[in-house]
Amino acid sequence: DTEVTQTPKHLVMGMTNKKSLKCEQHMGHRAMYWYKQKAKKPPELMFVYSYEKLSINESVPSRFSPECPNSSLLNLHLHALQPEDSALYLCASSQISGVSGSAGNTIYFGEGSWLTVV
Amino acid sequence: SQQGEEDPQALSIQEGENATMNCSYKTSINNLQWYRQNSGRGLVHLILIRSNEREKHSGRLRVTLDTSKKSSSLLITASRAADTASYFCATDGAGGTSYGKLTFGQGTILTVHP
Numbered sequence: 001d002t003e004v005t006q007t008p009k010h011l012v013m014g015m016t017n018k019k020s021l022k023c024e025q026h027m028g029h030r031a032m033y034w035y036k037q038k039a040k041k042p043p044e045l046m047f048v049y050s051y052e053k054l055s056i057n058e059s060v061p062s063r064f065s066p067e068c069p070n071s072s073l074l075n076l077h078l079h080a081l082q083p084e085d086s087a088l089y090l091c092a093s094s095q096i097s098g099v100s101g102s103a104g105n106t107i108y109f110g111e112g113s114w115l116t117v118v
Numbered sequence: 119s120q121q122g123e124e125d126p127q128a129l130s131i132q133e134g135e136n137a138t139m140n141c142s143y144k145t146s147i148n149n150l151q152w153y154r155q156n157s158g159r160g161l162v163h164l165i166l167i168r169s170n171e172r173e174k175h176s177g178r179l180r181v182t183l184d185t186s187k188k189s190s191s192l193l194i195t196a197s198r199a200a201d202t203a204s205y206f207c208a209t210d211g212a213g214g215t216s217y218g219k220l221t222f223g224q225g226t227i228l229t230v231h232p
């Protein structure tokens with residue numbers, strides 16, 4: 001069983017709705033990530049937080065707004081999404097060590113949140 | 119763009135047989151990780167191999183890494199129906215502050231028939 005917990009497991013939202021995806025880990029990891037995965041495709045990185053600060057934003061549209069309120073929690077706020085944003089959203093976490101950040105550490109994923117935009 | 123390329127795209131075998139999946143990548147790496155994903159579920163971490171390692175074992179899994187060829191292989195021995203899943207390799211790029219930015223291969227869909 002994964003130690004990264006994501007809620008909700010399924011979310012259906014309209015294009016004008018505002019919703020949030022939540023992620024929690026209690027492994028003491030200080031790096032947390034959001035990935036997006038479309039059907040039959042590999043996951044793609046969206047955001048990386050390191051020590052609760054946003055360190056990587058992979059040119060994600062502003063309708064996706066990440067937030068890291070503390071070292072255990074990671075949120076993804078959703079607003080004015082498009083149907084093509086429907087996907088599996090995966091949260092992950094890892095330790096940070098060494099000069100190059102979390103390089104060399106196992107990254108643990110949650111079960112994901114299935115998002116459908118109608 | 120995806121760094122990793124995996125082959126085969128799909129693999130169908132009988133229970134008890136071995137399954138080998140290959141992954142190639144383009145740039146220097148710190149490490150390479152293999153993940154399993156059951157349909158509609160999250161990613162389960164299988165094994166991590168660092169750039170200075172050549173082979174690693176974990177239970178029925180054997181991973182090799184050839185940095186000169188920029189390739190890795192995952193061998194699952196004595197496969198079981200429960201091994202049916204998609205398998206992804208993911209690389210963590212070398213140099214600078216990579217912060218664990220994983221780049222995934224396209225994945226191999228493994229089907230093990232009872």
